[in-house]
Each structure stands twice: as structure tokens, then as C-alpha cells.
Amino acid sequence: MANILVVDDELGIRDLLSEILNDEGHNVELAENASQARAARNRARPDLVLLDIWMPDTDGVTLLKEWSTTGFLTMPVIMMSGHATIDTAVEATKIGAQSFLEKPITLQKLLKAVEQGLTRNGTRKPQALVPVAMAELTVEAAMTAGQSLPPVMDMGPQPHQSFELDKPLRDARDEFEKAYFEFHLAKEGGSMTRVAEKTGLERTHLYRKLKQLGVDLSRGKRSMA
Numbered sequence: 001m002a003n004i005l006v007v008d009d010e011l012g013i014r015d016l017l018s019e020i021l022n023d024e025g026h027n028v029e030l031a032e033n034a035s036q037a038r039a040a041r042n043r044a045r046p047d048l049v050l051l052d053i054w055m056p057d058t059d060g061v062t063l064l065k066e067w068s069t070t071g072f073l074t075m076p077v078i079m080m081s082g083h084a085t086i087d088t089a090v091e092a093t094k095i096g097a098q099s100f101l102e103k104p105i106t107l108q109k110l111l112k113a114v115e116q117g118l119t120r121n122g123t124r125k126p127q128a129l130v131p132v133a134m135a136e137l138t139v140e141a142a143m144t145a146g147q148s149l150p151p152v153m154d155m156g157p158q159p160h161q162s163f164e165l166d167k168p169l170r171d172a173r174d175e176f177e178k179a180y181f182e183f184h185l186a187k188e189g190g191s192m193t194r195v196a197e198k199t200g201l202e203r204t205h206l207y208r209k210l211k212q213l214g215v216d217l218s219r220g221k222r223s224m225a
Contacts, residue, residue, distance in 0.1 A: 009033060013103075023193045034057050051079055061092050064097060065095050077097050078099050177213055181199070181210055182215055
């Protein structure tokens with residue numbers, strides 16, 4: 001578990017990142033601008049910061065430079081933006097940013113970047129980075145040296161469950177989907193983040209789907225107790 005500061009002027013992004021990171025067991029502090037970020041950094045002493053580049057008062061790169069020159073850049077910082085260029089990413093790297101996430105941020109890339117960032121605390125061994133040619137760089141690759149995400153593990157054959165087929169297609173489909181999601185909830189100990197990653201759904205879509213199917217969200221957690 002880590003203390004993570006999320007700095008972004010968009011309420012929806014702050015809420016989503018907070019929900020995902022809380023679900024992973026982290027403590028999350030939120031800030032919507034540089035002023036709040038400064039106060040939160042001094043008060044909470046975060047283990048890692050997710051910092052948006054484009055903000056209304058002071059942009060993220062300027063804040064990163066401020067922390068670097070004043071000796072406050074004592075934690076890994078992951079930059080975020082949907083509009084940054086490779087030059088901006090390289091500049092942030094030189095200042096001291098750990099990595100970069102391009103918006104919209106996928107769940108898998110977020111969790112991977114956070115895991116890599118927290119290795120600076122000595123709790124995890126960092127993976128070797130693979131250089132890429134400059135011609136192939138995206139903004140994200142410019143700050144990650146082109147590191148690719150780990151392959152999805154093959155979990156083997158899944159338990160078989162029979163379903164009654166003598167019913168309308170919609171009812172049969174709902175029955176199957178409910179059993180499918182209940183299985184994954186139990187398997188992942190009730191972690192919505194892991195279930196979303198496994199099933200390939202965004203968390204907001206997943207929540208709506210489970211509610212629609214009447215899935216008991218506490219079932220997976222009880223089974224792990």
C-alpha cells in the first residue's frame with residue numbers, strides 16, 4: 001500500500017483514478033491545481049504523484065521543475081496528458097519525471113506505471129527497459145524507453161457450468177453473463193480493478209453491467225475470507 005497524490009483539474013479523471021487506486025489498496029490524496037498539489041505534497045508526503053500537464057494556474061511541467069529545483073522532488077512523478085508532444089515528454093524526463101501516460105489512460109498501463117514508479121521505494125524490482133528508435137516514439141514511449149506491457153497469462157481451462165437453453169435468448173445470455181462475472185469476482189477476491197482488466201471492460205461499464213445483472217459485489221470478497 002502506498003500514499004499516492006493525483007493532480008488533475010478534471011473532476012472525472014480525479015474520481016476515476018482515485019477509485020482504481022483505492023481498489024488496489026492505496027491511500028489517495030486529490031488536488032485539482034498546482035496550489036493544492038503543493039499543499040498536499042507537504043502535508044501527505046506521497047510515495048508517488050500522478051501529475052497532469054495542462055492545468056489552469058501552473059502547468060505540470062512547471063510544477064515538476066519547481067519541486068526539482070527546491071529539493072521537493074523526493075518521490076517518483078508520473079506525468080499525464082492527452083495533448084503533450086514528444087519534446088514535452090523528453091523535457092519532463094530531464095527534469096526528473098519517472099514516466100508518462102497518454103490520455104485516455106488504460107487500466108493496464110496505469111497499474112503498470114504505478115507499479116514501476118513504486119519500485120523507487122525499494123519494494124519492487126524494476127524491469128529492464130528496451131530502447132526504441134526515435135522514429136517509432138510516441139509521447140508515452142519517449143518516457144518509457146518503449147517498454148511493452150507484460151503478456152496476459154493463460155489461466156488454463158475454466159470450470160464448466162451448464163445452463164438451461166429452453167428459454168428466451170436474452171434471459172439465457174443474462175444468466176451466462178451473471179455466472180461469468182460472479183466467477184471472476186470470486187477468482188479476483190472481489191477486486192473490481194482486476195475483474196475489469198480480466199474481462200476487458202472499463203470500470204464504469206463493468207459497474208453498470210454488474211448492477212444490471214444483479215450481481216452481489218460482496219460475494220467475491222466473502223469467498224476469500
